[in-house]
Amino acid sequence: MPRLVSWVRASDLVWLLIFGAMHFASPASDAAETEVMVAMFIFQVLSPRLPVFLTPRGLYLTIGLKLLLGYLLIGVTGGIESSYYPILFWPIISAATSLSSYGAVLCTLLTILGYLSQLLWLDWSRWEFDVYAIHEISLRTIFLCLVGYLTYELAQHNRQEARNYQAVAEQLAAANTNLQKAEEAMRRTERLAALGQLTAGLAHELRNPIGTIKNSAELLSKRLPAEDELSLELSGFIQSEVDRTNSLITRFLQFARPFQLQRSRGDISQVLDRAILHVERQFPNFTVTFVRNYAPDVPSVNVDQELIEQVFINLLANAAQASPPGSVVTVKTRADQQLLEVAVIDRGAGIDPAIQGSIFNPFFTTKKDGVGLGLAIVAKIVDEHAGRIVVESEPGQGSVFRVLLPLGVSGV
Numbered sequence: 001m002p003r004l005v006s007w008v009r010a011s012d013l014v015w016l017l018i019f020g021a022m023h024f025a026s027p028a029s030d031a032a033e034t035e036v037m038v039a040m041f042i043f044q045v046l047s048p049r050l051p052v053f054l055t056p057r058g059l060y061l062t063i064g065l066k067l068l069l070g071y072l073l074i075g076v077t078g079g080i081e082s083s084y085y086p087i088l089f090w091p092i093i094s095a096a097t098s099l100s101s102y103g104a105v106l107c108t109l110l111t112i113l114g115y116l117s118q119l120l121w122l123d124w125s126r127w128e129f130d131v132y133a134i135h136e137i138s139l140r141t142i143f144l145c146l147v148g149y150l151t152y153e154l155a156q157h158n159r160q161e162a163r164n165y166q167a168v169a170e171q172l173a174a175a176n177t178n179l180q181k182a183e184e185a186m187r188r189t190e191r192l193a194a195l196g197q198l199t200a201g202l203a204h205e206l207r208n209p210i211g212t213i214k215n216s217a218e219l220l221s222k223r224l225p226a227e228d229e230l231s232l233e234l235s236g237f238i239q240s241e242v243d244r245t246n247s248l249i250t251r252f253l254q255f256a257r258p259f260q261l262q263r264s265r266g267d268i269s270q271v272l273d274r275a276i277l278h279v280e281r282q283f284p285n286f287t288v289t290f291v292r293n294y295a296p297d298v299p300s301v302n303v304d305q306e307l308i309e310q311v312f313i314n315l316l317a318n319a320a321q322a323s324p325p326g327s328v329v330t331v332k333t334r335a336d337q338q339l340l341e342v343a344v345i346d347r348g349a350g351i352d353p354a355i356q357g358s359i360f361n362p363f364f365t366t367k368k369d370g371v372g373l374g375l376a377i378v379a380k381i382v383d384e385h386a387g388r389i390v391v392e393s394e395p396g397q398g399s400v401f402r403v404l405l406p407l408g409v410s411g412v
Contacts, residue, residue, distance in 0.1 A: 012045050015041060015044050015045060016041065019037050019038075019040065019041045022037065022084075023037055026077070026083075027083075030076075032076040033073065033076050033077050036069060036072050036073045036076060037073065039069060040069045040070075040073070043065060043066075043069065047062055047065075059098055059099075062094065063091050063094050063095050063098075063099075063107060064091075066090050066091040066094060067088075067091040067107070067110065067111055067114060070084075070087040070088050070090055070091060070111075071088075071114050071115075073087055074087065074088070074115065074118060075118065075121070079118040079119075079121055079122060080115070080116075080118040080119055080122065080137065082118075085115065085140055086143075088111050088114075088115055088144060089144070089147050091107060091111055092104075092107060092108055092111055092144060092147055092148045092151070093147065093148075093151045095107035095108070095148070096108075096148050096149075096151035096152040096155055097151060097152075097155040098155075101152065104148060104152045105148075107148075108144060108145060108148040111144055112141050112144055112145070115140070115141065115144070116137070116141070206245075206249055207246070207249060210242055210245055210246055210249070213238065213242055214238075214239060214242040214243070214246075217235050217238040217239045217242065218239060220235050221235035221236065221239070261303075261304040261307070261384060261385070262304050262305075262306070263302050263303060263304055264302070264303075264304075264305055265300050265301065265302045266300060266301065266303075266305055267300055267301075268298060268300075268301050268308075268333060268340065268342065269292075269294045269298070269333065271303075271305060271308055271309050271312065272292070272294070272312055272331055272333070272342065273292075274309055275309050275312035275313045275316055276290045276292075276312075276316060276331065278309075278313050279313060279316045279317050279320060282317075283317060283320065286320040286321075287325040287326055288319075288320045288323045288325075288326070288327050288328065288329050288346075289326075289327075289328050289329070290316070290328075290329050290330075290331060291328050291329070291330045291331070292331055293330055293331065293332040293333070294331075294332075294333045295332075295333050295334045295335065297335065298333050298334070298335045298340065299335060299340075299407065301340060301405065301407075303385055303405065304381075304384075304385070307381045307384075307385075308381070308385070310377070310378075310381065311378050311381050311382060311403065312331075312342070312344070312403075314374045314375065314377065314378050315344045315378065315401050315403075316329065316331070316344060317374075318374065318375070318401075319344050319345075319346035319348070319399070319401070320346075322346055322348030322349055322398075322399065323346045323347060323348040323398075324347075324348065327346070327347050327348070328347065329344065329345065329346050330343075330344075330345040330346075331343070331344055331345075332345065335407060336407075337407070338406065338407055339404050339405065339406060339407060340404070340405045340406075340407055341402055341403070341404050341405075342402070342403045342405075343400055343401065343402045343403075344400070344401045344403075345398065345399075345400045346398045346399055346400075347397070347398040348398050348399065349395065349396065349398075350393045350394050350395040350396055350397055350398055350399055351391070351393040351395070351399055352395060353393075353395075356391060356393060359375050359391070360375050360376055360378075360379040360389070361376065382403060382405070385405055385406075386405075386406055387403065387404050387405040387406060388404050389401060389402065389403050389404070390402040390404065
């Protein structure tokens, strides 16, 4: 019983009252009229629940059955003179609210033809086709057209309002997304600013004792006898580790301090060539081949040559480290009227999608001896040039780092 109650809708009771009232209001209800009304009620209640009527083709079937049932009801209740002719509004309204303008017009014409076809079943020996009958039939067909047109106009208005509301909702969703991104960027900037101040202060305080340690190690190595190989080796370790620590401090300071761009116009191909040469000299153990794929129509750029070169040194070194021995790293350039694009393409292990959103965060690294500042500095330099960097990577297939710099008077 509870399942039956949950299955019955309030609209079902409304339809029951409507068809029941029509039956009792009929001046001369007979069995045929009752059977057609029961069929109409059952169809109206069941059609929204049956999957066959819920498809696009099922919609046409629904409208066709409504037209057929309305035609039968008029046919068994007096034909062209039937008081039930408004039942033909039923399929017309359904078509006008759910079909295109062509579908609504076609359904209206079929309904009118169906209604007028009732004239074929008249007993002309007992029915007089006078002026009054012509006017009456004409008015009824005009009413069918009027209902179809008004319903279609109202449906179109509702559809347009729905589209407007949907557009507003999408705009609000986009604005909300942009606001969240802006808030995240602001929080990230605040964290980076605080971290930068801390890093700069700490690095400054560390440089003095590190310098003292290095000088002491150099002085000690000079005074050690040549036969004391162990002490000389340990002294060398101290100096190399001090140099490594000093290099890390330099990178910390480079990340922390604001950049003062020294722009100059030049050829991006030359910048890339210098970066490739630097990586080849700095990492002679790399066995990858750098392939240049420069577009010939790339204009000169107005950038900080040294900083942009540092961007590509980092990207090329990362690409070479990620690539298997004997593979190729491609450097590709292209430009349109607004952007200069430089792509560094490798065929290495790729980047796990779970960490792609974190690779530009400071101190995030997957390397055992990495610091996590290389890509953070790259992103900062590109941001300072009003550009952006895009990463496309698939595990096992390699990665593409695209540096996009704006071409314009105030930009590149």
